[in-house]
Amino acid sequence: MSTPTTPPLTLVESDNEVFYEVLDEVLAAIGETGVKYILMGGIASTALIGHRFTHDIDLFIRPEDGEVALAALAARGFETERTFPAWLYKGYKHNVMVDLIFKSSGEVMMDDEMFGRARTIDYHGREVRVLSPEDLFFIKALAFSEHTLTMDPRVLRHLNDVLAILRTYDLEWDYIVKRSRMGPRRILSMLLFAQSIDLLVPDRVVKQLVHLLELC
Numbered sequence: 001m002s003t004p005t006t007p008p009l010t011l012v013e014s015d016n017e018v019f020y021e022v023l024d025e026v027l028a029a030i031g032e033t034g035v036k037y038i039l040m041g042g043i044a045s046t047a048l049i050g051h052r053f054t055h056d057i058d059l060f061i062r063p064e065d066g067e068v069a070l071a072a073l074a075a076r077g078f079e080t081e082r083t084f085p086a087w088l089y090k091g092y093k094h095n096v097m098v099d100l101i102f103k104s105s106g107e108v109m110m111d112d113e114m115f116g117r118a119r120t121i122d123y124h125g126r127e128v129r130v131l132s133p134e135d136l137f138f139i140k141a142l143a144f145s146e147h148t149l150t151m152d153p154r155v156l157r158h159l160n161d162v163l164a165i166l167r168t169y170d171l172e173w174d175y176i177v178k179r180s181r182m183g184p185r186r187i188l189s190m191l192l193f194a195q196s197i198d199l200l201v202p203d204r205v206v207k208q209l210v211h212l213l214e215l216c
Contacts, residue, residue, distance in 0.1 A: 024126065030072055036065070040130070063109070079092040114135050167199055
């Protein structure tokens with residue numbers, strides 16, 4: 001009788017294994033440089049909310065660290081490009097895309113406060129540093145635009161993430177109000193919508209954002 005062998009990975013499982021291997025390479029490469037980064041996008045959403053898989057790796061870094069981070073990926077065999085020098089570089093390996101993001105929607109950049117608030121969370125057996133729930137909510141809310149609403153199939157995913165964060169976490173509302181100065185109308189609209197479907201959003205926060213709009 002032949003010795004049983006481990007069944008081969010399915011296509012999806014194999015893809016996932018490759019993704020995690022590339023993720024480990026990315027984290028090791030950037031970690032060796034000392035560049036400050038926070039994972040955002042699908043990995044942050046999955047780590048904090050836990051409801052979907054992603055095939056991209058999105059790192060939020062400071063603009064001045066872009067060249068160092070890109071060189072670190074290139075040294076490990078990634079194909080690299082300076083896609084949009086003002087806000088985005090990319091790396092590719094084994095069909096996995098890595099985004100080095102300097103500036104998110106609404107002109108948001110990573111700063112020391114955002115970095116300090118990031119959470120270290122287990123993600124499929126490895127510790128990853130991801131955006132805080134407040135910053136993920138804020139960035140996701142600002143990601144909506146006329147273009148995303150009409151052209152981008154990810155729009156429902158962003159909306160689901162925004163609502164899931166509000167549903168899951170006891171947020172630091174004063175921090176959200178502070179960050180909302182970069183997009184008060186958008187944040188207010190999201191919170192009013194959340195209230196309309198009976199999610200718990202304090203009335204005082206809504207009033208603060210209305211007042212902020214009056215001052216604009």
